Amino acid sequence: MNTLGKLFLKGLAVVIPSALTLAILWWVAAGAERLMGTVLKFTLPEGWYIPGMGLVSGLVLIALIGLLSHVLIFQKLFDLGEAILRRLPLVKSIYTALKDFIGYLNPDKDSKLGKVVMVQLPGQAFQLLGFVTREKFDDLPFMPAAEDPVAVYMPMSYQIGGYTVFLPRSCLTPLDIPFEDAMKLVLTGSVTKDRKLPGQPVAKDQ
Numbered sequence: 001m002n003t004l005g006k007l008f009l010k011g012l013a014v015v016i017p018s019a020l021t022l023a024i025l026w027w028v029a030a031g032a033e034r035l036m037g038t039v040l041k042f043t044l045p046e047g048w049y050i051p052g053m054g055l056v057s058g059l060v061l062i063a064l065i066g067l068l069s070h071v072l073i074f075q076k077l078f079d080l081g082e083a084i085l086r087r088l089p090l091v092k093s094i095y096t097a098l099k100d101f102i103g104y105l106n107p108d109k110d111s112k113l114g115k116v117v118m119v120q121l122p123g124q125a126f127q128l129l130g131f132v133t134r135e136k137f138d139d140l141p142f143m144p145a146a147e148d149p150v151a152v153y154m155p156m157s158y159q160i161g162g163y164t165v166f167l168p169r170s171c172l173t174p175l176d177i178p179f180e181d182a183m184k185l186v187l188t189g190s191v192t193k194d195r196k197l198p199g200q201p202v203a204k205d206q
Contacts (some may be wrong), residue, residue: 010183116182117172119165121150129186130154131179132165132172157189 036052068074082099086092119128134151137143144151144166152172155162175182 029055107143116175116177118175119171125175128154155186157187
């Protein structure tokens with residue numbers, strides 16, 4: 001029974017991540033198909049719509065928006081829409097938080113922002129993994145008291161949450177780890193150990 005239980009848990013470890021990933025992708029694809037499919041059914045001549053066209057048109061629309069974001073006139077329109085969202089109570093808090101978080105995935109984002117650091121407080125032996133979010137504070141209504149301050153976000157494991165602390169730069173040690181890999185380590189409590197991270201030495205066979 002002990003062996004059977006271990007095999008069952010190993011099976012869950014394989015099935016659950018794959019099933020959840022596929023479920024999320026299916027949910028997104030089905031939502032795009034329903035939304036864009038409804039639009040296409042009303043705009044295309046009868047009999048022209050083919051199942052799947054909603055999903056394809058949704059992907060094309062997202063790519064088109066990304067392309068238009070590089071055109072000056074559309075940048076002004078996007079900025080106007082963003083300014084309206086930032087003025088709405090409650091909506092602005094949700095929109096700003098999501099935009100800043102998703103901004104880390106933007107390939108055009110300044111590579112200096114979001115860099116991975118190891119934080120060690122003076123006189124303490126423990127270390128924390130964090131992400132630099134700000135190094136200049138000229139546009140804020142306050143100035144951190146720390147010497148040569150840096151804003152570092154330290155997320156919690158297995159949940160969406162964390163702390164933003166203002167630390168002296170001397171407490172930080174830059175790490176040569178991609179943002180995605182470091183975030184994965186933090187959010188999973190560093191339990192992942194079967195994947196080689198950049199800069200990690202390859203174990204030699206004894």
